Amino acid sequence: MSDKNEKDPQNGELVSVESSSSTTSEATSANTASASDTVSPKASSKSTPQKTKKSSGTKLLWFVVIIIFLLVLGIIGAGYWYYTQQQGSSDSLAKAQQANTAQVNDMLADRKQTADALRTLNRQNDELKETLNALQQQNSALVQQAEATQQQLNSMEGQRPADWLIAEADYLVRMAGRKLWLENDVRTATLLLVNADKRLKSLADPSVLPVRAKLAEDIQTLQQMNPVSQSSVALALTGMLAQIDKLPLDTFEKPVDANADSNELSESADDWKENLAKVWHSIVDGFLTVKSLEGPVEPVMSLQAQFLVKEQLRLQLMHAQSGALKADSGLYEQSLLYAKTMLEEHYDVEKSQVTGFISALDNLVDTDISQPIPSQLASQKPLEQLLESRVKQAFSQGASAL
Numbered sequence: 001m002s003d004k005n006e007k008d009p010q011n012g013e014l015v016s017v018e019s020s021s022s023t024t025s026e027a028t029s030a031n032t033a034s035a036s037d038t039v040s041p042k043a044s045s046k047s048t049p050q051k052t053k054k055s056s057g058t059k060l061l062w063f064v065v066i067i068i069f070l071l072v073l074g075i076i077g078a079g080y081w082y083y084t085q086q087q088g089s090s091d092s093l094a095k096a097q098q099a100n101t102a103q104v105n106d107m108l109a110d111r112k113q114t115a116d117a118l119r120t121l122n123r124q125n126d127e128l129k130e131t132l133n134a135l136q137q138q139n140s141a142l143v144q145q146a147e148a149t150q151q152q153l154n155s156m157e158g159q160r161p162a163d164w165l166i167a168e169a170d171y172l173v174r175m176a177g178r179k180l181w182l183e184n185d186v187r188t189a190t191l192l193l194v195n196a197d198k199r200l201k202s203l204a205d206p207s208v209l210p211v212r213a214k215l216a217e218d219i220q221t222l223q224q225m226n227p228v229s230q231s232s233v234a235l236a237l238t239g240m241l242a243q244i245d246k247l248p249l250d251t252f253e254k255p256v257d258a259n260a261d262s263n264e265l266s267e268s269a270d271d272w273k274e275n276l277a278k279v280w281h282s283i284v285d286g287f288l289t290v291k292s293l294e295g296p297v298e299p300v301m302s303l304q305a306q307f308l309v310k311e312q313l314r315l316q317l318m319h320a321q322s323g324a325l326k327a328d329s330g331l332y333e334q335s336l337l338y339a340k341t342m343l344e345e346h347y348d349v350e351k352s353q354v355t356g357f358i359s360a361l362d363n364l365v366d367t368d369i370s371q372p373i374p375s376q377l378a379s380q381k382p383l384e385q386l387l388e389s390r391v392k393q394a395f396s397q398g399a400s401a402l
Contacts, residue, residue, distance in 0.1 A: 163390045165202060166386060176188075176190075176193050176377065177377055184230055185231075186222050186225050193215055196383075218377045218378050225372070234324045236360075237318075247357060250301075251306070316335045323369075329368075343357060343361070
């Protein structure tokens with residue numbers, strides 16, 4: 001049994017309540033009916049506030065539970081939101097760290113490249129400085145060499161002025177070779193060699209006699225060659241080409257009289273009777289003559305045939321001109337002979353223009369255009385060696401004078 005004191009809500013007095021676990025059920029079951037009959041109005045009035053108090057406590061409890069549940073839910077939601085924010089911020093931080101790491105790596109790579117470029121530039125700058133120094137040294141050496149050469153030239157003035165004649169003779173021999181091999185001009189080449197020999201002769205130096213001997217050999221070789229200039233022959237043919245259109249053509253050929261008697265007088269005195277008869281017949285037959293001609297009468301040459309004959313003649317002369325320039329004697333002579341044959345067959349050979357043209361062709365046929373030009377001049381190499389030795393000797397003397 002236990003005692004419990006409660007405070008009366010109306011009068012504020014403490015009420016002692018005895019309760020026992022063993023007697024509670026017995027009292028409840030034994031006195032159910034009597035308690036219900038004996039309840040006073042005062043007791044009923046006291047139980048109503050207790051029920052009201054229980055219902056209000058229960059509501060308050062549920063309100064507190066709901067508030068706590070909402071708070072727990074809020075705390076859980078706030079924790080989940082905080083967790084998600086922390087996860088997002090950690091991911092963004094990781095990405096930002098990766099981006100920063102990549103930027104740092106790029107910056108490091110750029111810095112490395114910049115450093116390499118700077119090292120390369122420095123190396124190139126050093127190389128340029130070395131090259132510039134070398135060029136300056138070379139320039140200084142060239143300046144010194146030029147000054148020394150100028151001093152040598154100044155010291156050489158008036159010391160062997162005749163040596164320049166050797167250089168002039170060498171130049172003339174070179175020009176003779178060019179005229180001979182490039183232009184096939186034997187005459188001009190011979191004159192140049194003669195002038196070169198005159199330059200060496202004016203030296204009055206016995207040491208140049210071997211070179212003069214070679215020059216004399218070259219001059220004699222060129223003088224023995226054909227003096228005909230191929231260019232002159234080609235120009236003559238060019239002038240004849242311009243005269244082709246002016247030559248008269250034989251446009252009509254008279255048939256031969258087969259029955260015609262010969263009226264030529266004999267030179268023998270024993271034939272005086274035949275000669276007298278021929279003279280008489282020529283006087284009598286001149287008043288009225290009847291002749292019978294045998295053979296077909298050829299018509300006048302057409303314009304197309306005249307043009308063809310002229311062009312063929314012009315073509316043959318052009319072939320002859322090409323052969324003359326190339327020193328091809330076969331082509332040259334063959335073309336001229338064919339042109340002469342065409343003139344005799346198709347042109348009026350009784351006219352002076354045609355006969356003069358044929359005579360000119362005959363002269364050209366008789367002209368020898370072959371010129372076996374030597375492959376080199378015997379005096380060119382010895383003259384070069386002489387000039388080189390003289391120049392070296394002059395410079396050595398100038399250097400020793402310094």
